[in-house]
Amino acid sequence: MTAPNKTLIVKCPNCGCSVPWTPEQVSKPFCSERCKLIDLGEWAMEEKRIPGEPLSLDNDNCMDSEIRVTQGSVDENDSFFH
Numbered sequence: 001m002t003a004p005n006k007t008l009i010v011k012c013p014n015c016g017c018s019v020p021w022t023p024e025q026v027s028k029p030f031c032s033e034r035c036k037l038i039d040l041g042e043w044a045m046e047e048k049r050i051p052g053e054p055l056s057l058d059n060d061n062c063m064d065s066e067i068r069v070t071q072g073s074v075d076e077n078d079s080f081f082h
């Protein structure tokens, strides 16, 4: 119940398309190397102070993409109600 075998699908933080979380998907959570470079490039320019930690970068991106999606919908709902 706690370990589903089906492939996890994440959204590309750059273009928002679905990306299967598989070992073959080397650019995950991005759909492609291009989206990865674009997003990381913008991210690096906005947040130059964040130290690079390659080992945890994948995990951070995963969490970040999920948080972004959640915050986005919450934010829209919130402004709708106000």
Ligand SMILES: [Zn+2]
Pocket (backbone or CB within 6 Å): 012, 013, 014, 015, 016, 017, 030, 031, 032, 035
């Ligand atoms: Zn993409």
